[in-house]
Amino acid sequence: MAAEKTAEIGGHRGAITVCVILATLMQALDTTIANVALPYMQGTVSASQEQIDWVLTSYIVAAAIMTPPTGFLAGKFGIKRLFVVSIGGFTFASMLCGMAQSLNEIVLARVMQGAFGAALVPLSQTVLFGAYPRERQGFAMALFGVGVMIGPVLGPVLGGWLTENYSWRWVFYINLPIGVLDLLGILFFLPESGRSATAKLDWLGFGTLSVALGALQIMLDRGQQKDWFSSGEVVIEAIVAASAFYLFIVHTFTAERPFVRPSMFRDRNFTAGMLFIVIIGLTYYASMALQPPYLQELMNYPVVASGIIMGPRGVGTMMSMLIVGRLVGRTDMRILLAIGLSLTAWSFYQMTGWTPDISNASIIGVTMVQGFGLGFLFVPLSAATLSTLPLQERTEGAGLYSLFRNIGSSVGISVVNALLIRNTQINHAEIAQHITAVNRTLEDPNIAQFWNPLTATGRAALDAVITQQAQIIAYVDDYKFLMIATLAVLPLLMVFKTSSEPAPRHVIAE
Numbered sequence: 001m002a003a004e005k006t007a008e009i010g011g012h013r014g015a016i017t018v019c020v021i022l023a024t025l026m027q028a029l030d031t032t033i034a035n036v037a038l039p040y041m042q043g044t045v046s047a048s049q050e051q052i053d054w055v056l057t058s059y060i061v062a063a064a065i066m067t068p069p070t071g072f073l074a075g076k077f078g079i080k081r082l083f084v085v086s087i088g089g090f091t092f093a094s095m096l097c098g099m100a101q102s103l104n105e106i107v108l109a110r111v112m113q114g115a116f117g118a119a120l121v122p123l124s125q126t127v128l129f130g131a132y133p134r135e136r137q138g139f140a141m142a143l144f145g146v147g148v149m150i151g152p153v154l155g156p157v158l159g160g161w162l163t164e165n166y167s168w169r170w171v172f173y174i175n176l177p178i179g180v181l182d183l184l185g186i187l188f189f190l191p192e193s194g195r196s197a198t199a200k201l202d203w204l205g206f207g208t209l210s211v212a213l214g215a216l217q218i219m220l221d222r223g224q225q226k227d228w229f230s231s232g233e234v235v236i237e238a239i240v241a242a243s244a245f246y247l248f249i250v251h252t253f254t255a256e257r258p259f260v261r262p263s264m265f266r267d268r269n270f271t272a273g274m275l276f277i278v279i280i281g282l283t284y285y286a287s288m289a290l291q292p293p294y295l296q297e298l299m300n301y302p303v304v305a306s307g308i309i310m311g312p313r314g315v316g317t318m319m320s321m322l323i324v325g326r327l328v329g330r331t332d333m334r335i336l337l338a339i340g341l342s343l344t345a346w347s348f349y350q351m352t353g354w355t356p357d358i359s360n361a362s363i364i365g366v367t368m369v370q371g372f373g374l375g376f377l378f379v380p381l382s383a384a385t386l387s388t389l390p391l392q393e394r395t396e397g398a399g400l401y402s403l404f405r406n407i408g409s410s411v412g413i414s415v416v417n418a419l420l421i422r423n424t425q426i427n428h429a430e431i432a433q434h435i436t437a438v439n440r441t442l443e444d445p446n447i448a449q450f451w452n453p454l455t456a457t458g459r460a461a462l463d464a465v466i467t468q469q470a471q472i473i474a475y476v477d478d479y480k481f482l483m484i485a486t487l488a489v490l491p492l493l494m495v496f497k498t499s500s501e502p503a504p505r506h507v508i509a510e
Contacts, residue, residue, distance in 0.1 A: 160307020273385025320375025343373025
């Protein structure tokens with residue numbers, strides 16, 4: 001059957017490959033392209049610092065929820081139909097993001113974008129495997145990896161250039177010509193695939209897990225603004241999340257064919273890998289969310305410059321993934337993971353010493369090392385997590401792997417943002433205790449002409465300086481938290497066991 005499908009694709013293989021890589025690139029771009037534009041969106045929709053991060057977390061959570069059912073949907077409706085709906089929906093949602101006039105509108109559009117885009121990466125891998133014979137599937141995955149790796153490199157640079165020269169809305173409108181071209185290519189070149197009338201989905205398990213994740217994310221996103229559990233809204237969201245998660249657990253252990261099979265977690269590599277990828281997702285996306293406001297608000301960088309400075313992180317990841325691709329299977333996975341963790345933790349340690357006076361070269365060097373370390377984590381971790389699972393469970397395992405990574409990413413962004421705001425307030429209060437009218441330092445005429453606590457203008461200037469210093473310390477605290485979280489998973493390396501089987505190629509880009 002696979003040979004017949006490959007023969008059927010025939011002369012269209014090149015066109016299908018281009019379409020698939022475009023779809024992958026479009027989805028990969030959208031994970032990073034909006035980051036540098038967040039401060040500009042914040043002003044347009046009158047959002048606070050914690051509210052504008054919903055633009056990131058809403059997309060990630062929607063993608064997390066809709067990734068595991070991809071296999072069911074592809075079997076039920078066919079790969080081509082699902083691909084067409086995914087690309088069309090993603091493109092339409094991108095247009096809605098660009099047209100949004102309020103925070104609610106852009107968040108709802110991002111939820112749509114994440115939900116439709118969730119299937120693009122797994123479908124792209126599936127189509128490429130069907131388009132190439134077995135002996136050329138390694139080449140196909142290398143092409144697929146190019147699309148995945150170029151996205152994080154181009155995203156910040158392209159996003160900064162579009163925002164500076166046009167508007168932040170163009171970081172979403174850029175998907176329209178790519179999406180339309182890709183949609184036409186898939187409609188014309190990709191043959192119809194078979195559908196399974198017996199395909200089933202555990203709707204109760206999927207529904208309860210979706211409600212639990214959605215309620216948890218809303219609670220984390222709004223908790224700081226609503227003063228956490230002193231708010232009735234946050235209490236209700238916590239109760240809904242806990243109740244839905246309880247129902248999901250009970251159903252998982254009692255259903256005949258649950259959405260998540262508990263037996264998979266008996267594999268110690270898989271269980272350790274799930275915990276590992278949550279932390280990696282947390283540190284990777286949280287650090288990416290912290291950097292644009294640091295560069296643009298504290299260091300006063302133009303949006304284009306901040307995008308260019310963020311780009312080398314992706315270059316470092318791409319370089320290390322090319323190196324690691326040759327080492328996987330020849331070197332103990334635990335050594336590669338230890339190298340990745342060490343480099344990532346070192347980069348966060350260096351970030352704890354950052355101030356707005358730091359040089360461009362230092363920022364680029366540290367973030368490039370961080371990206372290099374992350375590349376040593378992505379490929380070996382997916383291989384170590386999934387290679388010991390039975391072959392028939394690897395596809396489901398890959399879906400859960402993506403789900404846990406996205407959960408860690410969305411939770412991480414919410415947590416570091418809440419810590420940033422809370423620590424800024426605490427630091428501001430502590431510094432302000434020492435700024436009084438009797439402070440001898442303020443008697444210096446050179447200081448008093450700018451920061452005189454006895455005048456309204458002087459107090460405003462003092463408050464601005466105190467706020468800036470409080471934010472710098474809060475960023476240091478966040479980077480310290482990310483460093484500790486990275487080091488905390490080091491003991492999990494002792495849990496992993498090596499597999500005699502080769503690493504599963506279909507998860508090389510996870």
